[in-house]
Amino acid sequence: MSAPRLTTIGFDADDTLWQNEQFFRMTEKRFAALLAEHGDHEHIAARLLEAERRNLGLYGFGIKGFTLSMIETAIAVTNGDVPGSVIGEILAAGREMLSHPIEPLPHARETVEKLAGSYHLVLITKGDLFDQERKLAQSGMGDLFDAVEIVSDKTAATYARIFSRHGEGPQSSMMVGNSLKSDVIPVIEAGGWGIHVPHELTWAVEHAEAPVAASRFRQVADLGELPALVETIARAG
Amino acid sequence: MSAPRLTTIGFDADDTLWQNEQFFRMTEKRFAALLAEHGDHEHIAARLLEAERRNLGLYGFGIKGFTLSMIETAIAVTNGDVPGSVIGEILAAGREMLSHPIEPLPHARETVEKLAGSYHLVLITKGDLFDQERKLAQSGMGDLFDAVEIVSDKTAATYARIFSRHGEGPQSSMMVGNSLKSDVIPVIEAGGWGIHVPHELTWAVEHAEAPVAASRFRQVADLGELPALVETIARAG
Structure with a gap:
């Protein structure tokens, strides 16, 4: 039996797409x-x-x-x-x-643009609703996402719900972010792919160990490496 | 040509379902x-x-x-x-x-329960995401709603988007709330029904005049009157 096809990619926002x-x-x-x-x-x-x-x-x-x-x-x-x-x-x-202008991280825009044609993209972020909407509007990337989910916490249940609503469930989905604790570990628990894009600064409350033994855990140095990784995973599925 | 059938009802939360x-x-x-x-x-x-x-x-x-x-x-x-x-x-x-416990308004729970069987119900509220989620959980009414939308502002475009996502568009939808400015006028602009449930206290920033000339504007004294009004509108449609 082959694995379910990858159809949906979730992106964290703060410190994944732009500095925070x-x-x-x-x-x-x-x-x-x-x-x-x-x-x-x-x-x-x-x-x-x-x-x-x-x-x-x-x-x-x-x-x-x-x-x-x-x-x-x-x-x-x-x-x-x-x-x-x-x-x-x-x-x-x-x-x-x-009111600080956002500062996009390297390769953020080009990578999101590249994947938007082939995958269902969802922005999944925590924080103040109002502030996150402002940053997304200012980033100019709003139209590239099929959906935006601003949530109060990121648990396995959060990802299961979001990827069922906006895709074919977590098995067919991937989450990309800088926080092992919020973006990577819970989505793997829910059955999806968790891709870590390390950021040099991570808030102490967001600290967690990398789930190195998980088969659906990957790490990229920056977002520029993501399209090739997505292609590899999609081909293997 | 008959009007589109009423299928979806949106409820405001603060000062509509509970005191705020x-x-x-x-x-x-x-x-x-x-x-x-x-x-x-x-x-x-x-x-x-x-x-x-x-x-x-x-x-x-x-x-x-x-x-x-x-x-x-x-x-x-x-x-x-x-x-x-x-x-x-x-x-x-x-x-x-x-951290204040919520205080439901008269007839809130029984009315939402009664309508939940026959209509698609959506909670549509402004404010702090985190605080609104707490209040909804505490109200015990969370399971009666098919969807919850916490938004940064309530415009005609907000209602058009929400009622298209969770229903058959604003023409088939109704919004119920205490704020003429946020809950009633914009949903009527979008083509839906706007039902005003006055609350004795309304924040100065939320003040607006009643759209008395609009054919889809109605007012009820409290939520206890809502089910009969919904039935009348549904029959006429």
Whole structure:
């Protein structure tokens, strides 16, 4: 029996199609500088990460929740003595992130264009609905995707549902992304192909070990290598 | 030629199926009290509304954006002299809104249950993805809907797209909600039925005049009246 034919390819957005984490790191640096008299960068960043983890179940992923966690951390590390001007700077930093022009990653556009003719393409991303829609519109890649799914979390069940709705189920589908934890491991659990495109920056909360033993796990150095890999997999199927 | 058969009913969530605006008003009252020495309730509320309008294009709808706008307003009305403890109270108020149990509106559950057997039901709501998913899960009504669409804005194009994806187009569809501006007028523009269920509280940004001249506009006093109205429309079609 041959494997089901590959028909559908899911793409993560942040740090797969365009830069994201680097803007969080830049803002974190700016945040730590504002609070420099209350601790070094490492200490402030660790307190911020604690707040982000604590708030994840309430705020979900995205810049607005990150901004609220920065404000909470500023109050905590100053024992409530934070000046209004510092809070104002944090709000401004958050707004700047929300209006920052997107920076496409190498080969993103050409690869998506190349695959759009032969496969059903779905953008599958977490984060603020509003912000993700803005970035997709700005990327100019919106029309290349057959569907866009902005989800609150990425589990095996999420991929099973999305690839059944927009394709022939996870067995006929592939997910491409930079996060092993969110983009690769759960789609393999659901029965699909998980393709890892490493990004030099990955948020601590997204850390996971590579599923090297899984038969449907692959890794490419960048998106430029993806079309050839897709062709190999499609031919073997 | 008879009109297309009614097959699909869209429901708004906030202030249609469950209370929402009253939690914003309660929080606004608490917020104004925190800043009482800088102005009366009316003044503080007006400044907050200005900030919300200014930020709408960046934050979208939802509690996280509202919390950020409260913090911005607190800095503005105090000329930057807001104590950290007040900012802490605002953060706590936002977190409380995000974890508040939902309060279903009268007849919401029984009406959705009654219609679920005969029509394709779609929940169509704005706001924070994460928060709306929590409320739907908590309402226990999630399984009664055939689809859930959480959108960044509700325009005629939004309804045309959703009712084509989950039904036979807007001509065969009805949208039920408390906001004339978001739930009723745009769906009528798209060619569908717009049913207004007034709520005593409506956010200033959502204000619009009733489209009394439109042939597909109806109003019911509460959701308990909806099944009979649906039957009348279905029979006439």
